[in-house]
Amino acid sequence: MAYFPFYVELKDVSVLIVGGGKVALHKVKRILDYGPKIKVVAKKVDERIKNIKGVEWEEREFEDSDVEGVRFVIAAAGDEELDEHITSLCNDKGILINVVDVKDKCDFIFPSVVSRGKLEIGISSSGASPRITTLLAGEIDNILPDNIEEILDYLEKLRPYAKQKISNDVLRARFLSYMAELTYSRRNIPDDEELEKILNKFLNPIETI
């Protein structure tokens, strides 16, 4: 069965990574910008991980107490016995775990991501082929409007504006949908004069015919 794509708040959330090699480094980089508190525990921690500001690390064997107070665990040591042990520990405590080399032990998996400001497109094959998800991410990136960030920032600001100007819920939803379709299809945002005209059309549909 496929995995469901929840979008998760990582800001200030404790994440433990067991293993400090190439894959651990990659996973650190993937989540770092989302603001989690990352702790890496491994017998040997890659220098590149040690040099990342804000990442806590300890060079030693994993201890069961490492998972205390942690929300997510990423097991990236590539040690089958250790994977098994951490997985059962996390399952008992209800902590979500990602075992990088055993898909069947993953409560959550990393998607390929196309990221443009507030837009986050996650693509997953549920482990069938991570390479395919990377290729698809490249294709999706190519078809996005260059100014999609600007468009989304504009539409976000329009929400409180619409709330203030249009009290009717159905009409407001129609207006916001119309503005999203307009800006996306034209690849640009209207100036204040045009916005006012459109708003008036929604508020006084009969008068403007």
Ligand SMILES: C[C@@]1(CC(=O)O)c2cc3[nH]c(cc4nc(cc5[nH]c(cc(n2)[C@H]1CCC(=O)O)[C@@](C)(CC(=O)O)[C@@H]5CCC(=O)O)C(CC(=O)O)=C4CCC(=O)O)c(CCC(=O)O)c3CC(=O)O
């Ligand atoms: C289940 C999952 C668990 C998890 O890690 O969350 C998992 C598992 C495994 N990956 C393996 C190998 C590779 N992984 C990649 C790349 C990525 N792997 C990612 C995610 C995931 N990998 C999760 C499922 C994602 C999904 O399908 O939805 C991406 C999307 C996200 C990220 O990690 O950032 C990232 C692309 C990032 C981008 O788009 O930029 C490449 C390609 C490459 O490196 O170019 C290869 C080599 C080619 C190949 O094997 O296909 C192996 C075999 C290990 C071995 O054989 O030793 C396993 C183990 C297994 O299959 O059980």
Ligand SMILES: NC(=O)C1=CN([C@@H]2O[C@H](COP(=O)(O)OP(=O)(O)OC[C@H]3O[C@@H](n4cnc5c(N)ncnc54)[C@H](O)[C@@H]3O)[C@@H](O)[C@H]2O)C=CC1
């Ligand atoms: N999910 C994914 O995207 C991918 C997963 N993998 C898998 O990820 C695993 C890790 O790969 P790499 O980072 O390249 O390996 P690596 O050899 O560079 O790093 C392994 C790390 O785990 C630590 N470690 C090993 N046993 C330990 C133990 N018992 N206690 C504490 N620390 C321990 C080592 O000190 C080292 O820091 C491999 O099994 C590999 O097959 C590989 C490619 C992609």
